[in-house]
Amino acid sequence: MHRLKQLFDSLxxxxxxxxxxxxxxxxxxxxxxxPVLLVVGKTAFWLLLLLLLADMALLFIPRKPVLAERQVxxxxxxxxxxxxxxxxxxxxRFPVSVTVIDExxxxxxxxxxxxxxxxxxxxNEKVVEYNLRPTERGVYQFGFxxxxxxxxxxxSRRKIVFQQEQTVKVYPAFQxxxxxxxxxxxxxxxxxxxxxxxxxxxxxxxxxxxxxxxxDDVRTLNWKAxxxxxxxxxxxxxxxxxQQIYCLIDKGRTMKMPFDGLSLLDYAINASLxxxxxxxxxxxxxxxxxxAEQKVEVLAAANKKVQLNKILxxxxxxxxxxxxxxxxxxxxxxxxxxxxxxxxxxxTNFESMSSLQRQLPYLRKLAQYHLLLVVFxxxxxxxxxxxxxxxxxxxxxxxxxxxxxxxEKKLIARELSKxxxxxxxxxxxxxxxxxxxxxxxxxxxxxx
Numbered sequence: 284m285h286r287l288k289q290l291f292d293s294l295x296x297x298x299x300x301x302x303x304x305x306x307x308x309x310x311x312x313x314x315x316x317x318p319v320l321l322v323v324g325k326t327a328f329w330l331l332l333l334l335l336l337a338d339m340a341l342l343f344i345p346r347k348p349v350l351a352e353r354q355v356x357x358x359x360x361x362x363x364x365x366x367x368x369x370x371x372x373x374x375x376r377f378p379v380s381v382t383v384i385d386e387x388x389x390x391x392x393x394x395x396x397x398x399x400x401x402x403x404x405x406x407n408e409k410v411v412e413y414n415l416r417p418t419e420r421g422v423y424q425f426g427f428x429x430x431x432x433x434x435x436x437x438x439s440r441r442k443i444v445f446q447q448e449q450t451v452k453v454y455p456a457f458q459x460x461x462x463x464x465x466x467x468x469x470x471x472x473x474x475x476x477x478x479x480x481x482x483x484x485x486x487x488x489x490x491x492x493x494x495x496x497x498x499d500d501v502r503t504l505n506w507k508a509x510x511x512x513x514x515x516x517x518x519x520x521x522x523x524x525x526q527q528i529y530c531l532i533d534k535g536r537t538m539k540m541p542f543d544g545l546s547l548l549d550y551a552i553n554a555s556l557x558x559x560x561x562x563x564x565x566x567x568x569x570x571x572x573x574x575a576e577q578k579v580e581v582l583a584a585a586n587k588k589v590q591l592n593k594i595l596x597x598x599x600x601x602x603x604x605x606x607x608x609x610x611x612x613x614x615x616x617x618x619x620x621x622x623x624x625x626x627x628x629x630x631t632n633f634e635s636m637s638s639l640q641r642q643l644p645y646l647r648k649l650a651q652y653h654l655l656l657v658v659f660x661x662x663x664x665x666x667x668x669x670x671x672x673x674x675x676x677x678x679x680x681x682x683x684x685x686x687x688x689x690x691e692k693k694l695i696a697r698e699l700s701k702x703x704x705x706x707x708x709x710x711x712x713x714x715x716x717x718x719x720x721x722x723x724x725x726x727x728x729x730x731x
Contacts, residue, residue: 360458373402386426418544527625535608551630576606
């Protein structure tokens, strides 16, 4: 009885069966008007029944006609396409068509996801690949793998369920971090838009003496070495290392704004992770600060090998809040916990001058003791409105309001510069590249 129940639960009729059955029914209907078709209809019906039974026998006699296995990493990269693999193996001695329906985590909201492939006795194993792009961090639960097998007759399908429940975690964009690291090894970062900047000044860390070349700073001429060698010699300085750099991430309501499926907080988190990797590779100490309404979390800057993993784990658990962040608490906490002059990169979003003015006293307090870089976002949707063609009076009003908002971003940057606060306006998609370029510029100018 249990075997019979399993049979009915896993039996599905294919489209070919319904078309054939419809054709048989049509012949029986016509037999009322043309009795000679009655014999044809009966023959077609019994032939269809025999083919159905033969098809079911081919599919249901083997205990496991196919095997399926999901291969997925134990963690996925947020905001990036992640490759997943389903390995399908056929044990049948004839060709079969396989439809795989993977029970994806609810966060993806994919209602009609299915993969199709064909297996033959000579090529009885296929690897089916697909990509998933998560847009929020957290725990994702994969369910069963449902496989529908169809023989060459194609009248019925057998459903086989593989209990492959799996839990994976979605972390900030560590895939992008690996790509940047790989491109840095091959000196191809310019393909991403990251450029090596020529040093305008120099640091105080002496490296070596070399012959003067066109473009060298004449202020670094070493007159003693020049007298000994009889040719112009200059001192060469190396970039200062072990400087403290902190990413300050605002978790308030202004960072909930979504762009391309990701919130501004997620863009800031992804950029912070990649930037921290770049800073550590440059020999600096990377730290992290997250703050909201009542809480400020500080990860002390360090350049140990485990520091990047600490940053990754801390970024993984961050969530935005609906309240406005407490900048006063942030300024007090950083003043007491970080005494050495450091580079603070503040990720936030100011949409108006009034929102800046509320926090400006605390930003000025931070800028007194540290080099402060405020990173806020350009609203790409508003920018599209400023460049679109205005055809009606309403379009002109909308475009005027959009231009006002875009201009206010520039006013915010100008207001910050009055008090020696650096600023960076970036699109969410281009944040990582813009931030790395700004960091290289600050290093070359020896501002820290």
